[in-house]
Amino acid sequence: MIRFIVVAACLLCSMQAFAQDVVLSGVLRDANTGETLIGAVVSTENNVHATSTNAYGFFSLSLPSGIHKIQLSYVGYETKVEELNLQSSRRLNAELKPLDNLLDEVVVSAKKKDGNVRDAQMGAFNMTMEEIKNVPVLFGEKDLLKTIQLLPGVQSGGEGTSNFYVRGGGSDQNLILLDEATVYNASHLLGFFSTFNSDAIKDVQLYKGGIPSQFGGRISSVLDIAMMDGNQKRFSTEGGIGLIASRLKIEAPIVKDKSSFMISGRRTYADMFLKLSNDQDVNQSKLYFYDLNAKLNFKLNDKNTLYLSGYFGKDDLGYSDLFSFDWGNATATVRWNHIFNDKLFSNTSLIYSDFTYNVQVSSDDTDFSIASKILNWNLKQDFSYYANTNSTIRFGLNVLRQSIQPASLNASRSSNVNSITVDTRQGIDLAAYVSHEWKPLDRLSVIYGLRVNDFMVMGPGTFYDFDADGENTGETFYGTRVAKHYFNLEPRFSASFLLNDQSSIKASYNRIAQNLHQLTNTTSSLPTDQYVVSSLNIKPQIANQGAVGYFRNFMDNGYEFSMEAYYKYMQNQIDFRNGADLQANRLLEGELLFGIGRAYGLEWYFRKNVGKLNGWISYTLAKSERKFDEIDNGNWFSARQDRTHDLSVVGMYELSKSWTLGATFIFNTGNAVTFPSGKYEVDGRSMFYYTERNGYRMPNYHRLDLSATYEPRKANKRFNSSWTFGVYNAYNRRNAYIIDFRDSETTPNATEAYQVALFGIIPSVTWNFKF
Structure with missing residues (x-):
């Protein structure tokens, strides 16, 4: 290093x-x-x-x-x-100064009007909360995670969920950062809301390909989110009241033009409706989430600025005193910006992040709890050196200590289940990087770099050996020392060549290693999904991705078009043996299978930035596959998130100075799924027989969402308010959330499939205010 x-x-x-x-x-x-x-x-x-x-x-x-x-x-x-x-x-x-009479361009855009053509960076999108405020979403809440699912190459994890997939990768292969702190399971209420309160967010950058060298640890994408710093000029308040959730943000200077703070909170009150029930068990149940964002910044002098930011969010579900389930994220970031001189800029960050969940079950003969925790500390040092207008060098170091306490079961003495304790796993991820953004010719821009990564599997703990069938064959105890090193070189490259002032071709390549793995067997990421770090048996996931694209702007950058093709090859992918036991299992690694994956596709993106009508159309034609020796005789099979077609149409129309209309239409091929191919009977009970993995498809998914925002003429320059009316699933499409099978009650020996739809048509209304 x-x-x-x-x-x-x-x-x-x-x-x-x-x-x-x-x-x-x-x-x-x-x-x-x-x-x-x-x-x-x-x-x-x-x-x-x-x-x-x-x-x-x-x-x-x-x-x-x-x-x-x-x-x-x-x-x-x-x-x-x-x-x-x-x-x-x-x-x-x-x-x-902000433009007073500006129609908010509700589009996803780069800051430079022709940056999509000229910049060497490809596979990236930038957005602000103002730019997405009129995009219709579930329950009328601005939601950046659901908005990025409308971009090419990004897929929704399912109906109503904040979970997403990028270019055929898994949900755990997306690095989500909030002021540089990692956020795990970024959703509330099992995915219906995202973790991020849009009022507290300033800027969002999504990287799907050509990922810069300063980022590592995930092989599919990086979602880099920056919180607002706080108003350094005056006190201001912003918030909204919706049908099931409300939010409030306060920001103000501490010392005018020198320091400020921002604090933003949000809470649902669905649980309050439970209090209206006459059923005592329902009356005592819990169903809510809350989150809190806070940030302080201090301008020490012209060359030094200090930032302190944090996030805390929690979900709490429970039925009477029989069952409770809570989970949440907590992050804290301390950043120091230092300007050494006119050319050299430094950012030093100390970052804390954790994710926990707790399950409590209590009945007459069963009383136990399950708890799991992910904790990491991260020290980063980043430098930016601006050599000249055509040359910028970025380099730095990153030391991450990762600790995972897997799900362990703690049972009371009177319970009919036994306690199970699983060793905490730890690792240290040491990385260094350098990248060079260079424009050697007027028409040619390149970004190239290298990231060097050394992951150290750490004790103390007992590490187990397994044979090819997953049977435990031995164990070794390691004290507080390095049990194994995984060393990886990660080259990065991206280039843009201008064909003329309006069009360019781009190409990128990146290699990335990932040492944190999520174990899930559903398309919707759940809080109880297990996480593991690379170990003696689990090797780092590695992805090599190449992409090429054509970019073209029209009519003075008022219209944009792009087409990108990509191919991604993934090593050390993880799946499960049939009947795998994932919870509170100290021999969990024996339940895992390891193979390879590939994903490839074409992405089209067209958008209009100007006029009363603006928006975008995105379409992805893609394939995502996996291959394991122990599954389907070693043949390639579709990944769960594989979708052939994915189409999103987003439009916003300024009807008048007071009214803005929005609409979103979504169509995608159903996810790949494993259905039974037959059944047999054991002791009078029907058992289903499964053959091909993910060999069937859910029905195609489509939906139309509508919104209307009314912003009355300003009677008071200091106070603004607006009403947002929305309709989710406007034509009441009953999209399949689950399809399952059961014995027919009317026809002997026959099996019938039944479908569960999660949402029909859902109206919403939200009052927003700011002063």
Whole structure:
């Protein structure tokens, strides 16, 4: 690792030969709130020299000395022009004013109008909460996880769920970060709401391919979410009251223009309706979730800023005192931004993250609890070196300590079940990376880099050996030391070549290793799904993904079109033996099977950014398969999340100054599923016989959602409010959530299939306010 960093430093120093004599750097902020602006464009008037702000609002632009007109621009803000006589390097901290009469462009977009064509990065989407506020979703709540499911290459995990799949990968192969902290099982109420309160979110970046070198640990995608910093100008409040949930956000300066705070909370009150029941058991039941986001930031001086942010969320379900089930995430991040000089920017982060769930069952002869916990501490050091306008180098180190307490069963003495304790598993993930964003030619832009990863399987604990049939053949105890190293090199590459000012072709390749594995046998990720780290038996998952694409803009960037093809090959994929026992099992690794996977497809994306009608159409034609020696005689079979067709149509229309209409139509091929091929009888009881894995399909899924947002004319400049009316599943399509089989009650020896639909038509209304 030390040699790696030395090489990176030498590369950094060598780039100084290309640097210009004058450097303009600074931070761009919102003039009304003081929020840093991510991805704002800083350019000379003729666009010969241009750059954009990073995730903390910082920019660095190398220029020849002389007089320049500097243009500062950001989507939804007034463009600002500064005329500067630059004879030496200097700092420019500026604020941009939001456009008062702007129609919110409810589209997913990059900040630069033609960034989708010119940038080397591919397979990436950026969005803000303002841009998705009119997209219809379940129960009328703005939901970024459900919105990204409308993008090409991203699939929903099922009806109403926040779970998602990217380019044929599993749900555990998506890295979800909230202010750099990992979030596990990012859903409330078993997936009907996402973990993220949109009021507290500033910016979202999704990477499906060409994943930058600074990210690692998941082989399918990265969802990087940034929380709002807090209003540095004045006190403000924002919230909403819906049919089953309400939310409130408060932000204000601590010292004006120097420090601020933001705190946002949300809670459902479905449990309050249970209190109306005359049934005492129902009356004492629980059904709610809450979450809390908080952030503080302190501008110590022009070169140092400190951020403190945290999240806590919990779900609590229970029936009387017979059963209870709760789960939740907690994260905390301390970040220090330091500007060494006009070219070198540093971010140092200490990050805490955990996920826990608890199940309690109590009856006359059964009294036990099941508990599981994931805990990690992460220390990151990231540097950005802006050598010149055409060259930026990023490098850093990352040390992650991962600890997993698998599900263990704790039974009372009077219970008819026995207690089971499973060893806690630990690992240390050490990584270093370097990447170079370079524009060697006017038409050619490239990003290339390397991530080096060493995962250390740690004791103390007992590690078990298994034969080919999964039978335990021995065990070894390791103390507090390294039991095994897994070392991986992860090259990354992405390039864009301009065919002309409106179109380009792009290509990318990335190799990524993953050492955290989720064990699930459903398409919907559940809080009780088990997690394991790489061990003596479980090797890191590895993915190699290549992609090529064509990108084209029309009519002054008012319309965008892209087409991407990808192929992903995955090693060390995990499945289960038939009848596997996943809960509270110290020999769990013997239940696992290991194989390979592949996913490939074509993605089309077309969107309109201008006019009263805007929105997008996305379509994915794809295949996702797995291969295990022990399943289907070693033949390829469809993964559970395999879908041939996936179509989303999203439209928003400005009917008037007060009314905005929204509609979303979704169609996709049903998930692959295993159905019985026959049945037999044992002791008078019917038993089903299964043959081909995932050889059948659920029915095709389609749905139409509608919304209407009414925002009355402002009578008070400080107070704004709006009403959002929505209809989920407008034509009441009874989409299959579960299909199961049973003996027919009317026809002897016959078997019948029955379908369970989760949702019909669901209306919603939400009142939103801000002052």
